[in-house]
Every structure is written in structure tokens, then in C-alpha cells.
Amino acid sequence: MAMTRPTMHEPLNFPLAAVVAADELKLALCLAAIDPAIGGVLIEGPRGMAKSTLARAVAELLDGGQLVTLPLGATEERIVGTLDLDAALGEGRTRFAPGLLARAHGGVLYVDEVNLLADHLVDLLLDVAASGVNHVERDGISHRHAARFVLIGTMNPEEGELRPQLLDRFGLAVSLGGAPLPAERAEIMRRRLAFDSDPPAFRTAWQAAQDELLARCRQARERLDAIPLDDAALEAIAARCYAAGIDGLRGDLVWLRAARAHAAWRGATAIEAQDIDAVESFVLRHRRNGEAPPEDNGARDTGGSAAQDGDAGEGQWGELPAQPVAIGERRAVPRWAKKP
Incomplete structure (x- = not known):
């Protein structure tokens, strides 16, 4: 094209x-x-x-x-x-x-x-x-x-x-x-100067690479609808949005669509883990609120231990641990707040 x-x-x-x-x-x-x-x-x-x-x-x-x-x-x-x-x-x-x-x-x-x-x-x-x-x-x-x-x-x-x-x-x-x-x-300056000097000649020099990019996008659009928004990808994304403390469900839906678009970009026929990983930063960067989801009494795995996610001496998401107070010692117990 x-x-x-x-x-x-x-x-x-x-x-x-x-x-x-x-x-x-x-x-x-x-x-x-x-x-x-x-x-x-x-x-x-x-x-x-x-x-x-x-x-x-x-x-x-x-x-x-x-x-x-x-x-x-x-x-x-x-x-x-x-x-x-x-x-x-x-x-x-x-x-x-x-x-x-x-x-x-x-x-x-x-x-x-x-x-x-x-x-x-x-x-x-x-x-x-x-x-x-x-x-x-x-x-x-x-x-x-x-x-x-x-x-x-x-x-x-x-x-x-x-x-x-x-x-x-x-x-x-x-x-x-x-x-x-x-x-x-x-290199940025070289290309900018070349473009400013003769835009038509510069675009002609890059026409093959640009045509390849256009064709790849067009082919990805053509195969997009054939890639299913499957339950496995949906559940993996929902778990990661929950672990990241994302408010609402818009982030989940965007992540799922972006992962499917990435699969189409690769020429694949199904969403894979690499597609979910590839778009994570695009989806979560402006949606993280820094707060953990409410704790569950069950043993729920949210993607890693406290030692993996931060200092082993601190709770996950940066919450400070409770401080011991000796019996009989009369002083106020500090109320530790979660980080904003």
C-alpha cells in the first residue's frame, strides 16, 4: 500500500x-x-x-x-x-x-x-x-x-x-x-535538518519503511475482530488491575482491547501473555492510585510477596508495620496511614 x-x-x-x-x-x-x-x-x-x-x-x-x-x-x-x-x-x-x-x-x-x-x-x-x-x-x-x-x-x-x-x-x-x-x-538533528531542507526528498527516502508500517497497521486492523477477547486474558488482566489498586473497570477494558490490538500487531491469532505484558505500562501509568485492595481472609495471591514488592520490613504497597507497645506503658499508639 x-x-x-x-x-x-x-x-x-x-x-x-x-x-x-x-x-x-x-x-x-x-x-x-x-x-x-x-x-x-x-x-x-x-x-x-x-x-x-x-x-x-x-x-x-x-x-x-x-x-x-x-x-x-x-x-x-x-x-x-x-x-x-x-x-x-x-x-x-x-x-x-x-x-x-x-x-x-x-x-x-x-x-x-x-x-x-x-x-x-x-x-x-x-x-x-x-x-x-x-x-x-x-x-x-x-x-x-x-x-x-x-x-x-x-x-x-x-x-x-x-x-x-x-x-x-x-x-x-x-x-x-x-x-x-x-x-x-x-541522529534526530540530522533527520530533522534533512526533512526541513527538502521534505519531499526526505519522505521519498523513507517511503519503503513508511509503506511497511502502513501495511502492518492495515493488516492488523483486518485481523483484529477475529482475535477473541477470551476468558483467560480477561481473568489475568482483572487480577493485575485488582493487585494494582485500579479504581473502576475502564482500565480492565482498555487493557484487554490493547492486548488484542498488540496480538494483531504481531500477526497472532490469540492474546498471549506477551501481549498483556507489552501494554501494561501504557494502561496503568496514569491509573495507579497507590492503594492496596481490601484484604481478604483467604490466601489470595496478588502477584508477589511483601519481600518481593518492597522491603521485607514493610507491608506491601508501602504500608508501615504495626509498632509494638509494652504493657503498662502510657503513650498514644500512632495511627499509621497508607501512603497516598
């Missing part, structure tokens, strides 16, 4: 196949392109880590998909759509004017600095991304339309955080932390 070539009026994107390092993020983006129902990807990292470059490259992984960028100052009307005033005033009839969500259908909706967007707008975007449907009830109109897209948000944690309730709504999260090694930094 030949790579999609932008028209002469569209800027050329840096091909995903040519991105140096960032292998975990590239994998997460490919999985989201294979199964948009995963719920999108949140990319965290400091300035200058090519978050925007990576996000823009994902649209090419989708069949006929386009990239729609959400401006930081966009209003709710511009996002969801509203009444077509020209039709209302000029023709005297009610007609829906599509917004950015309608334009993003089948492609990528990219939100840079999503942590600076108003919470109610982030919530709205995540609702539509999860359901695949935009339902508008406003200005005397009632309208529904399909809005299936890959949602990609980027943020610099130094400029503010997202509320935990919103973090959980993103399917996968990847952090671009740490500076690249000197050799990687040099």
Missing part, C-alpha cells in the same frame, strides 16, 4: 517510520490506530520532545484518515457543531453546521496542551471518543452523527495536570521522560 501523499496545499508530515527512538510511544500510537476503541493516547513530556510531530504522523496510519487539530481557544459550538445561521436566517429552516468532531471522523483529533483546555471540553471530547457518536442538543436542533477518531492529547506536566477523572478517560498514556543519548540526539 503506497503512502498517502498530501495535496500541494497541505504541509508534509514527518514520517513516523523515520522518528528516532521513542519506540514505546510509536507502539502505543500504532495500537490506537489499529483499534480506535482503545480510547486514544495521552503523551506527556517536556517541551522539545517531538510530541506534536509524532501525533501528526498517526493520521497516515489510518485508511483515508485526516488530521484535525483542536485550537486551544476553541468553543464548544466549534467543537460539537451548532445551528447553521445562514440557513436559519436566509432560508428560514433549521440545519446543523458540523463542528470539528464531524471533520475528525475516520481520522485523528489532535489536542495540543490538553491540560490547558477547560475540563468540561476535555470531558466532552473523551465522551465522544469513547462512544463514537456526537449527540448535539442545542440552539433548537437535535442531531446525531458518527464521530469515530483516534484522540491524541499532548501535555507538559510542568504547565498543569489533568484531574484524575479525566486522566482515566484516556485509553493509553506514555511519558517522554529523560534526554536522548548523545548519539540519538545527533
